[in-house]
Amino acid sequence: MSAVLNGERQAFAHLVTRYQGLVYRVCVKITGEPESAKDMAQEVFIKAYKALPSFRGQSSFSTWLYRIAYRTCLDFKRANDREWKHRSTVDYTENDYVTLQTPEHAALRKETSEELGESVNSLAEPYRSVVQLYYFNRQSYQEIAEVKGVSVKTVESQLYRARQIMRRKGERWE
Numbered sequence: 001m002s003a004v005l006n007g008e009r010q011a012f013a014h015l016v017t018r019y020q021g022l023v024y025r026v027c028v029k030i031t032g033e034p035e036s037a038k039d040m041a042q043e044v045f046i047k048a049y050k051a052l053p054s055f056r057g058q059s060s061f062s063t064w065l066y067r068i069a070y071r072t073c074l075d076f077k078r079a080n081d082r083e084w085k086h087r088s089t090v091d092y093t094e095n096d097y098v099t100l101q102t103p104e105h106a107a108l109r110k111e112t113s114e115e116l117g118e119s120v121n122s123l124a125e126p127y128r129s130v131v132q133l134y135y136f137n138r139q140s141y142q143e144i145a146e147v148k149g150v151s152v153k154t155v156e157s158q159l160y161r162a163r164q165i166m167r168r169k170g171e172r173w174e
Helices: 009-031 034-054 061-080 103-122 127-136 141-148 152-168
Strands: none
Touching (some): 009 061, 009 127, 061 141, 103 127, 127 141, 127 152, 141 152
């Protein structure tokens, strides 16, 4: 990063190569659209490059970059697409597990994943994002608090309330 700050643009290309997968996954999970996610990922790296002098090192670079990606995509969603909560989050779970199951088991798992995705997407903000970050991205309360710019207690409260909402809807969320 010091090389980038010293004006070496090729050094930033190394950071892009290293973190492009992370940024793209964040963008596709939030936008739900691979093409929009590509555009958002580019936007994230442009913002990161411009904001690099403000990086203080209080968190890891990946957390800082994740925060930029999260906020950039959330802003995009708010500005351009009020219907996004109805999209499927199958992408979150479909590749998470590798099993040797029968086709029937695989079909049942896919159906359950789709139902779970729809249930999560039906949650209002901020509950939806905290559930996605905690359960699907496997981030700690502290990391979520940093990404969202809130306290750890707020994250705990939002996650608790999200679980309560899911229970009322008849879902098991433990």
